[in-house]
Amino acid sequence: MTDKLRRIGILTGGGDCPGLNAVIRAVVKTAAYDHGIDVIGIENGFEGLIRDRCRPLSTGDVSGILARGGTILGTSNKDNPFRVPIRENGETVYRDLSEEAIRIAKRHGIQLLITVGGDGSLSIARDLGSRGLKVIGVPKTIDNDLDATDVTFGFDSALAVATEAIDRLHTTAQSHQRIMVIEVMGRYAGWIALQAGLAGGADAILIPEIPFQIEKVAESIGDRIYSGRSFAIVVVAEGAAPAGGSMSVRDMIADSPDPVRLGGIGNIVAGQLEKLLDRETRTTVLGHVQRGGIPTPTDRMLGTRFGAHAVKAAVAGENEVMVRLRGQVVETVPLSEAVAKLRRVDPEGELVRTARSLHTTFGI
Ligand code: F6P
Numbered sequence: 624m625t626d627k628l629r630r631i632g633i634l635t636g637g638g639d640c641p642g643l644n645a646v647i648r649a650v651v652k653t654a655a656y657d658h659g660i661d662v663i664g665i666e667n668g669f670e671g672l673i674r675d676r677c678r679p680l681s682t683g684d685v686s687g688i689l690a691r692g693g694t695i696l697g698t699s700n701k702d703n704p705f706r707v708p709i710r711e712n713g714e715t716v717y718r719d720l721s722e723e724a725i726r727i728a729k730r731h732g733i734q735l736l737i738t739v740g741g742d743g744s745l746s747i748a749r750d751l752g753s754r755g756l757k758v759i760g761v762p763k764t765i766d767n768d769l770d771a772t773d774v775t776f777g778f779d780s781a782l783a784v785a786t787e788a789i790d791r792l793h794t795t796a797q798s799h800q801r802i803m804v805i806e807v808m809g810r811y812a813g814w815i816a817l818q819a820g821l822a823g824g825a826d827a828i829l830i831p832e833i834p835f836q837i838e839k840v841a842e843s844i845g846d847r848i849y850s851g852r853s854f855a856i857v858v859v860a861e862g863a864a865p866a867g868g869s870m871s872v873r874d875m876i877a878d879s880p881d882p883v884r885l886g887g888i889g890n891i892v893a894g895q896l897e898k899l900l901d902r903e904t905r906t907t908v909l910g911h912v913q914r915g916g917i918p919t920p921t922d923r924m925l926g927t928r929f930g931a932h933a934v935k936a937a938v939a940g941e942n943e944v945m946v947r948l949r950g951q952v953v954e955t956v957p958l959s960e961a962v963a964k965l966r967r968v969d970p971e972g973e974l975v976r977t978a979r980s981l982h983t984t985f986g987i
Pocket of ligand 1: 638700741764765766808809810861884885914
């Protein structure tokens with residue numbers, strides 16, 4: 624017979640995004656009001672579990688955080704209990720401290736851990752699950768690249784920021800008759816670029832799923848400029864790459880589950896277009912502005928629904944599952960399935976076809 628659930632833990636792992644606090648609030652309130660369950664907050668992602676930084680979260684602690692960006696628990700996209708860097712004799716060695724992390728969780732009376740994260744954090748949660756800690760995952764990421772859910776919270780907020788940036792670039796592009804290149808995030812998926820590009824009326828959208836030829840981009844932008852509309856907007860996903868070329872890497876972060884940090888393609892594209900078209904071109908790299916600030920109502924709603932559902936699933940005895948949205952329904956899916964596949968843009972899909980029919984080029 625399984626023990627009655629009295630205490631659960633929650634942590635937020637990986638890069639932050641708007642809507643994390645909505646999940647924390649929903650978990651704490653649903654646990655307390657509906658089920659009389661205590662919640663322990665673990666600070667800075669899995670680091671808090673490795674270093675024992677855990678604190679009780681009361682309903683008072685989560686009051687007023689729904690509209691706040693970031694995460695009140697802090698997060699980390701480096702710490703992995705299965706691979707903890709330790710200095711020994713002047714050298715860094717890596718140790719598996721997962722058993723110790725599970726012991727820390729159990730010492731706090733945590734019977735089940737809700738992990739709010741992207742594919743990296745959810746994979747760690749799955750592996751802790753196989754070591755005997757009960758886990759439930761909640762998917763987040765502005766990249767919207769988890770195949771197992773129709774959408775992740777954080778994406779809508781990032782999309783709103785990127786679209787507003789494009790709108791603002793439009794007016795200054797028009798005043799100066801310039802080409803404006805805007806580089807947006809999204810890692811290996813082009814969802815932010817594609818949807819912000821569509822919503823903002825971009826003239827070119829370059830995404831990782833469709834390798835581009837700069838000459839084709841220039842041809843299309845040139846047609847537009849020389850036919851009288853003397854400015855243009857080019858949206859470039861950070862993971863976009865030329866046909867036959869590779870993605871632009873800005874940085875490598877040691878100890879991160881995915882050490883690659885993309886960036887720089889916006890400037891490359893701008894430099895090439897300026898040369899090919901002999902037209903003043905400027906680049907805006909939107910960066911972490913896309914991850915900061917208040918969540919949109921859609922993300923607050925989704926975070927709230929996911930958080931409440933995670934608690935219900937825990938009470939119902941579910942384990943090693945991830946909460947997800949399919950159609951209009953919030954449900955669970957096995958964690959192993961949830962982290963198995965990234966969701967990327969279909970180059971022949973409806974969104975790409977729609978953009979093409981509006982004469983937006985993808986550079987092919
Ligand atoms: O996964 C979210 C994300 O913002 C990506 O879009 C981006 O590539 C990456 O994280 C940036 O990571 P960091 O915050 O470590 O620079």
